[in-house]
Amino acid sequence: MAGQAIHLKKEILVRIIKAFLSDDFEEQARLIPYTMRPKGMEVPYRCCVYKERAIIKDRTIAGLGFPIEEDDETVSLATYAKKALERKEISDKNLTVLQAACKGCATNRIYVTDLCQGCVARPCQTACKFGAISIVNGRSIIDDSKCKKCKMCVNACPYNAIVKITVPCEDSCPVGAIKKDETGFASIDYDKCINCGRCTAACPFGAVHERSQIVDILKAIKSKKKVIAMIAPSIAGQFPGTIYQLKTAIINSGFDDVYEVAQGADITANNEAKEFMERMEGVNEKNSEWLNAWVNEGGYGEEHEEKTEKEENVRNFMTTSCCAGYNQLIKKHLPEIKPYVSDTKTPLYYTAEIVKKEFPDAVTVFLSPCVAKRAESYDNPNVDYVMNYEELGALFIAKKIQINELDESKYVVESSKQARNFGVTGGVAESVKASLRDEDAVKPMIINGLNKDSIKQLKKYATSGSCDNGCNLIEVMCCEGGCIGGNATINNQKIAKKQLDTLLNNSHDIDKI
Amino acid sequence: MAKVEVKVCLGTTCYVMGGSNLQELNDIIPRKYGDKVEIMGANCLGLCSINWEYSKAPYVKVDEEVVTEATVEKVLEVIDRKLG
Numbered sequence A: 001m002a003g004q005a006i007h008l009k010k011e012i013l014v015r016i017i018k019a020f021l022s023d024d025f026e027e028q029a030r031l032i033p034y035t036m037r038p039k040g041m042e043v044p045y046r047c048c049v050y051k052e053r054a055i056i057k058d059r060t061i062a063g064l065g066f067p068i069e070e071d072d073e074t075v076s077l078a079t080y081a082k083k084a085l086e087r088k089e090i091s092d093k094n095l096t097v098l099q100a101a102c103k104g105c106a107t108n109r110i111y112v113t114d115l116c117q118g119c120v121a122r123p124c125q126t127a128c129k130f131g132a133i134s135i136v137n138g139r140s141i142i143d144d145s146k147c148k149k150c151k152m153c154v155n156a157c158p159y160n161a162i163v164k165i166t167v168p169c170e171d172s173c174p175v176g177a178i179k180k181d182e183t184g185f186a187s188i189d190y191d192k193c194i195n196c197g198r199c200t201a202a203c204p205f206g207a208v209h210e211r212s213q214i215v216d217i218l219k220a221i222k223s224k225k226k227v228i229a230m231i232a233p234s235i236a237g238q239f240p241g242t243i244y245q246l247k248t249a250i251i252n253s254g255f256d257d258v259y260e261v262a263q264g265a266d267i268t269a270n271n272e273a274k275e276f277m278e279r280m281e282g283v284n285e286k287n288s289e290w291l292n293a294w295v296n297e298g299g300y301g302e303e304h305e306e307k308t309e310k311e312e313n314v315r316n317f318m319t320t321s322c323c324a325g326y327n328q329l330i331k332k333h334l335p336e337i338k339p340y341v342s343d344t345k346t347p348l349y350y351t352a353e354i355v356k357k358e359f360p361d362a363v364t365v366f367l368s369p370c371v372a373k374r375a376e377s378y379d380n381p382n383v384d385y386v387m388n389y390e391e392l393g394a395l396f397i398a399k400k401i402q403i404n405e406l407d408e409s410k411y412v413v414e415s416s417k418q419a420r421n422f423g424v425t426g427g428v429a430e431s432v433k434a435s436l437r438d439e440d441a442v443k444p445m446i447i448n449g450l451n452k453d454s455i456k457q458l459k460k461y462a463t464s465g466s467c468d469n470g471c472n473l474i475e476v477m478c479c480e481g482g483c484i485g486g487n488a489t490i491n492n493q494k495i496a497k498k499q500l501d502t503l504l505n506n507s508h509d510i511d512k513i
Numbered sequence B: 001m002a003k004v005e006v007k008v009c010l011g012t013t014c015y016v017m018g019g020s021n022l023q024e025l026n027d028i029i030p031r032k033y034g035d036k037v038e039i040m041g042a043n044c045l046g047l048c049s050i051n052w053e054y055s056k057a058p059y060v061k062v063d064e065e066v067v068t069e070a071t072v073e074k075v076l077e078v079i080d081r082k083l084g
Helices: A003-021 A025-036 A049-063 A077-086 A099-104 A123-127 A152-156 A168-172 A198-202 A214-222 A243-252 A262-296 A324-332 A335-340 A347-358 A372-378 A389-398 A427-435 A452-464 A493-505 B012-016 B019-036 B072-083
Strands: A095-097 A109-112 A133-136 A139-142 A162-165 A178-180 A186-188 A208-210 A227-231 A257-260 A363-368 A385-388 A444-448 A473-477 B004-009 B037-042 B060-062 B065-067
Touching (some): A003 A025, A003 A214, A003 A389, A049 A077, A049 A208, A077 A214, A099 A186, A123 A133, A152 A162, A168 A178, A214 A363, A214 A389, A227 A243, A257 A347, A324 A335, A324 A372, A347 A363, A347 A372, A363 A372, A363 A389, A389 B012, A427 A444, A427 A473, A452 A473, A493 B019, B004 B019, B019 B037, B060 B072, B065 B072
Parallel strands (some): A227 A257, A227 A363, A444 A473, B004 B037
Antiparallel strands (some): A109 A162, B060 B065
8 A cells, every 4th residue: 555644544553552551542542643743743744734633533533443434523532432442343344434535536537638739630539439529729628427438539549648537446446336426525335345455555545444443352352351363374474573473472462372364274275175076076977977978869969958957056167265355246246156156164264163162252353464354254253353464563563562572482283384375366276286186186267356357257257157278266366466465464465475485385285185 | 895784673663664665675785786785684773662653664774874764765875875
């Protein structure tokens, strides 16, 4: 995400946590905008210190877990802090938009710039099928009421004088769930939103916030309940030091124990491999039945018979099922692919089940690279809260924990190399492959990031019933690069991958099924 | 001529506030300056606790000069200046 905006968000999280840990949470929360922008300070971004403070207040509201849109500006942060402490339940709406920041962003439109030369050929006018372009004073002008934003004129202009002004949040959303409306404010349609978090990363003003559960988590820790952290595989590579030092750091910050979700990823990989073989056996059987029938009946010319119910259920490919963003996409926009999606549960599901079985009274917190997992966790009673990597980083800062200077703590279960690589694009398919004795049975197709094109591609596979190039296992990752590209990651992918590789080189191979 | 010494703070605050990306300097510096510049990671330099707390993190020290809100570009600029 845009550097300064993310810096600001993290700083606010640190201050919220420090306020919570102080003697007077409410008063310290109220003071956050004033401490960050004290009287007389040079104003870094906006018109005046008052607007800066107002916007910091809005961001703090999201950090305290509330929707910014519903704020009427009269309620003080002290009251929000109090309400956060009293809150018993978390919301299923995970994102909130700081609409005051949308002001600086022009609406989505096609615009003729000063570069227009007023040429004689007027290819833009010819290209426009809607009669939206007229020539005034020798220059092209677009009538917005007629323009359908098809971009034909943009492509037609030999001077590149016509541009499409994009709204980054709208542009980044693969499902059209965030829109800047007539009033100029962006808002999210939660019926469409798949919680992919792209808009949070795309907005240069940092206007889209995750609604943090940090206060709820700190409250659970303070209440002396047993609080257990479950760390997503992609966390290796996000912080200084090793994942063993990280375990010590997480415990020092107040948690009672730490489980690697890679432990669940080992189960997911094995189960998915079994399921894959069963499904593909069906395909092989069907093919040989068809071949026999073809031979017996003398080859071509035979009409297609009615498909039996069993044949109907045979699918030529299977898709993975561990990405929360993808699962939301299936539910809200791509139900036709459901029969092809593996029934295997996510690594988080298995891990949380193990933890809750062992400690039924414990509060479980998933440490997550993305907002999509908040949606999955909300639906899973075994996962109580979600804390993203930025929030964990803020907690370490507030508690002054130096990870790379700590001793290492071992995990009860050491996860495999393949499971620990689940958060990197291609890693899940690879783990399924490595779980099988006959690795060649898997012909993977990797969907590295959900966008309008890849969604179309998936839709095509679902409707046609087959995948390109004879592929039979489609791995779908919502974020480019996989979970290491999640919206709440700290490190850039190249460096994260390098750090993760060090861990992988010292991990054992996955068990075969 | 004495080597220019670059210390990248690997303390948690600096790392989380954007210092993680400074690890790219590990590749860039030897390639660009050979053995004229030495780069090393350092435990918390203690700079985040003074002056505006963490809000100027990440920090890098080039010899005795502190680079605040350090980026790869900023650090290279200071090195270039030192090397004249």
